[in-house]
Amino acid sequence: MIRYDQNMPFLLKYENVAWYENGKVTILDRRLYPREVKFVICKSYREVVDAIRNMVTQSAGPYTAVGMAMALAAYESRDLANEKRIRFLEEAEKALRNSRPTTAFRYGKITSRALKIAKDAIKNDLDPVPLIFEDTVASLNRRYKTMQKVGDNLLKVIPDKGTILTQCFGETIIGALIAGAKKTNKKFKVICAETRPFLQGARLTASCFAEEGFDTTVVTDNMVADIMSKGMVDLFTSAADTITEDGSVVNKVGTYQIALLADYFSIPYYVTGIPDQGKKNLDAVKVEMRDPEEVLSFNGVKQCQLGVKGYYPSFDKTPSNLIKAVVTDKGIYKPEDLEEYFSVDQEEFY
Structure with a gap:
């Protein structure tokens, strides 16, 4: 198998x-990277859910994690009688699918296939563990290959x-964009909004671009209007946790306000990814509400006075009228x- 993570x-x-x-x-702990390179070791599928x-x-990391966790669930249940083993795997599939509600639709495509592989293997007296593992790696490889097409299309604009x-x-669109740019020798600069409260933009996106030699700058989330007003941004782009059939987007909270600012300053917003057939519009998407304490703390240290409340929707919804185009593997729409x-x-x- 040709691995598409080589570059x-x-x-x-x-x-x-x-x-x-x-x-x-x-699993590499992305809450700590790059400050610390630490791996979380899960010995049960429930630990992967957590x-x-x-x-x-x-x-997109959980797309792989849920598949690998189904292989782990098959391993955990190896000594059970077939009927009990299948029930165990069905419970695992349900828990992994619903580990985060907004993206359960996508996780389920992977976990349901893994469950079917397991059931077929058990029926035929085969070990489902390596079969699920191999399917998960193939799924991962397939996504990288497909997202390279998306990255190449984004490079065009x-x-x-x-x-x-x-x-x-x-995730993969960042890697694909980097790989495509290096292959074609296309030069551009990157500004990463930090993305509170976990700083994924500052820690993860900026790390990837800087590691590969791109001119990379981090701004706090409340600097976006300033840099746009000064002509420092030519194009806004994000991936999406959901792209609905009508071209609207659900993505990390903060995407909506950046899209509003981009519209105000006439900066095109290109969202990247594979549209979710079956999700008709934004009403079909439930936004996950996370623990408000995550807003009140930073790197595990409480930042607010006792009695101060927090509010944390993990995602927000951006309507299609704020989006210039959806960049996919098949083209730009x-x-x-x-x-x-x-x-x-x-x-x-998936």
Whole structure:
């Protein structure tokens, strides 16, 4: 198998996203990177559920983690009778699928396939563990390959020697954009909004670009209007946790306000990813509410006076009228034309 992570930054190497081996799933702790390189070792699928909920991994990282966790669940249940083993795996699939509600739709594509593989293997007296693992690696490789097409399409709209503004950490699209730019020798600068309260933009996105030699700057989330008003941004781009059929976007909270500012300053916003067929519009997406304490603390240290309350929606919703285009593996679509994407034969992605 040709691995598509060969020219990717450290964060995006397959083994550093999530990896099953010998009854354990190992996940690079993105809450600490790059300040510290530490791996969380999960010895049960429930520990993987907790790792996803606690943001050990995020963005597209959980797509891999849930698949690897299904392999772990198959390992955990190895001594159970077939009927009990299947029930155990069904419970694991449900828990992993719903580890974060906003993206359960996407996680479920991976976990449901892993469950089917397990059931078929058990029925035929085969070990499901390596089969689920191999399917998860193939899924990971498939996403990298597909997202390279997305990255190459995004490169087409980035001005030569221009400056892009990013939001949060777009996982594979970041790696694909870097790989495509290096291959074509296209030069551009990057400004990363820090992305409170976990600083994924500052710690993860900026690290990837800087590691690969790009001119990279971090700004706090409340500096976006300032830099846009000064002409420092040519294009705003983000990945998305959901792209609805009408071309609207659900992404890390803060995306909506940047999109509003981009619209005000006539800066195009290009969202990247694979649209979610079946999600008709923003009403079909439930936004995860996280523990308010995460807003009141920074790096584990409480920053607010006792009695101060927090508020933390993990995502916000950006309507299609604020989006210049959706950049996909099949091309670049205006939001109102996104239905054309679904009219073309689709390759499996997840």
